[in-house]
Amino acid sequence: MGKIVNIVFELKTYDFLEPFHITDSISDMVTNIEVRVVLDNGAIGFGEASPSYRVNGERVEALIHLKDFVKDEISGMEVGNYKRLFDILDKLKSAPSIKSAVQYAVLDAFGEEIRVPVFKILGGAEDEIETDKTVGINTLDKMVKKATEIKREGFNVIKIKVGEDLREDIDKMIAISEATKGAEYIVDANMGYTPKEAVHFAKQVYSQGIDIAVFEQPTDWINIDLLKFVRFNCPYPVAADESVKTQYDAFNLIKNEAVDFINIKIMKSGISDTIAISEMAKSAGVGLMIGSMGESSIGINQSVHIAAGLGGFTYHDLDSHLLLKEDGFRGKFEQKGQRMILK
Numbered sequence: 001m002g003k004i005v006n007i008v009f010e011l012k013t014y015d016f017l018e019p020f021h022i023t024d025s026i027s028d029m030v031t032n033i034e035v036r037v038v039l040d041n042g043a044i045g046f047g048e049a050s051p052s053y054r055v056n057g058e059r060v061e062a063l064i065h066l067k068d069f070v071k072d073e074i075s076g077m078e079v080g081n082y083k084r085l086f087d088i089l090d091k092l093k094s095a096p097s098i099k100s101a102v103q104y105a106v107l108d109a110f111g112e113e114i115r116v117p118v119f120k121i122l123g124g125a126e127d128e129i130e131t132d133k134t135v136g137i138n139t140l141d142k143m144v145k146k147a148t149e150i151k152r153e154g155f156n157v158i159k160i161k162v163g164e165d166l167r168e169d170i171d172k173m174i175a176i177s178e179a180t181k182g183a184e185y186i187v188d189a190n191m192g193y194t195p196k197e198a199v200h201f202a203k204q205v206y207s208q209g210i211d212i213a214v215f216e217q218p219t220d221w222i223n224i225d226l227l228k229f230v231r232f233n234c235p236y237p238v239a240a241d242e243s244v245k246t247q248y249d250a251f252n253l254i255k256n257e258a259v260d261f262i263n264i265k266i267m268k269s270g271i272s273d274t275i276a277i278s279e280m281a282k283s284a285g286v287g288l289m290i291g292s293m294g295e296s297s298i299g300i301n302q303s304v305h306i307a308a309g310l311g312g313f314t315y316h317d318l319d320s321h322l323l324l325k326e327d328g329f330r331g332k333f334e335q336k337g338q339r340m341i342l343k
Ligand code: MN
Pocket: 188, 190, 216, 217, 241, 242, 263, 291
């Protein structure tokens, strides 16, 4: 079985096709760390870390220096024993995106070695998934135009960013739904509302006969009682995103009956906690979605294989690579509009 002989970290910068605006944050580029795990038999596994300072407090400038530590920790180990590698990498608690990229690159190297794609190593629950596409915060007219384009491109699920202006958000939601009848909506406030604002938004939108499939992280991340208040006082399913990073966060949310959905992102949880959270949510009857940070196609590939392999994700918000400028597509799957097809 192939043993790890080298680890490579490489900085990669990507521009957004257009500035990406969410509550209290506008980005026009991302810097990711591409990770390669090299085996003694020549097989190479690819991973990508897309760190989030906003969510995880991670800085690329610090993460890049973890390479030698990671190399020392896992060199000489067999990728087939990936659980042992995962247990070691779980200690990188303050660098979840690096934990994720290295854990995935280990799986990918194993997959290359035995010529089995990662989604099959993890169970092969599905061989096709469908992503949504996101409308960032903008003027009402621009958001309606963007949502209409997304619907016309064939996407059935549209993710809408709100959270900076309650009254405008209600007007935007009504206008978007009129322009995109038949679409499903995930609405993400990125912690921008108080609990009462969140409930007001939901009730106003509901009174217009609009259905929202998931109302994502309306309130602050640290106090899950706020999410619970919204969950039990609004007509829509409520999801945690910023509030759930580790499997222990998920356990706490489930134990407190705080949410209907958990939005897993491998950049918050790594592969090991993603597997744990997905199984825990299934046991508890809590819905699952999977999201992304600023991954390019090689990075989104990770979540595509994880989600298809484990199965059970109701929504896939895996569109970050569709929002970035990239020289060429590098995923180990086929992208056809909203469809992501694995072989
Ligand atoms: Mn979110």
